[in-house]
Amino acid sequence: MSSFACTMLLVLVAVSHFKQILAGGINDCPKFDCEYKLLERVVKTDYVQKEMENALLQLQKEVTTLKTSLEERDIAIRKHLDNESKRIESKVIGFSVSSTGTLAKHQLIVFNDVIYDPYKAYDRNTGIYTVPVSGTYFITGSIYVPTNNHVQTEIIAGGQSVTRMYAYSPNSSEQGANSVVVDLKAGSTIFMRVEASSSGTLYGNRWTSMSAVCLKPDLSAS
Structure with missing residues (x-):
């Protein structure tokens, strides 16, 4: 029963009750109170039901708006990841550089010969490579020293010393090399520096070098 119909019914009952009062007084109509209260309860119940229906519709x-928003966001994320995947697949992530020169303690080795760097992430002025994409990286370094030189270097990646190279040449030139696999976040850095106990020089002409390649990009973290 609609609230309008219930309201009209209450009015009719009230009119009937008023007529009974005029005819013989309210005490002569004990049935009226019960009927009126029952109808009043029906009207209130109908009102509450309407309110609940409106709340449910809202x-x-x-929920529909939220679902649409989430679907649009999911499509945007998938599109972004697909674009990033295509961009990364088009170029191998990594770099390869070489250098020479006299070394000082804890000096960063600046490799001035950039062999490979498609993302332009290596700074030849500072010797620092900034990781463009998060992922698992293979890093390798090689040093080559002339006779009567003692050089020990380390590669710093993501703020940590990840591998070391050592070359000592009392009687002839000598080479040292090492490699490591590490997980790095985009924006972290890679560089090679001389350790405190070293002294001497390094051969150039690509005898001394450092390289890195991303084995597995992590697109979700970039």
Whole structure:
């Protein structure tokens, strides 16, 4: 029963009750109170039901809006990841550089010969490579020293010393090399520096070098 119909019924009952009062007084109509209260309860119940229906409709609208928003965001994320995947697949992530020169303690080795760097992430002025994409990286370094030189270097990646190279040549030139696999975040850095106990020089002409390649990009972290 609609609230309008219930309201009209209450009015009719009230009119009937008023007529009974005029005819013989309210005490002569004990049945009226029960009927009136029952109808009043029906009207209130109908009102509450309407309010609940309206609230449910509003909730359904909000759920639909939220679902649409999440679907649009999911599509945007998938599109972004697909574009990033295509961009990364088009170029191998990594670099390869070489250098020479006299070394000082804890000096960063600046490799001035950039062999490979498609993302332009290596700074030939500072000797620092900035990781463009998060992922698992293979890093390798090689040093070559002339006779009567003692050089020990380390590669710093993501703020940590990840591998060391050592070359000592009392009677002839000597080479030292090492490699490591590490997980790095985009924006972290890679560089090679001389350790405190070293002294001497390094051969150039690509005898001394450092390289890195991303084995497995982590697109979700970039």
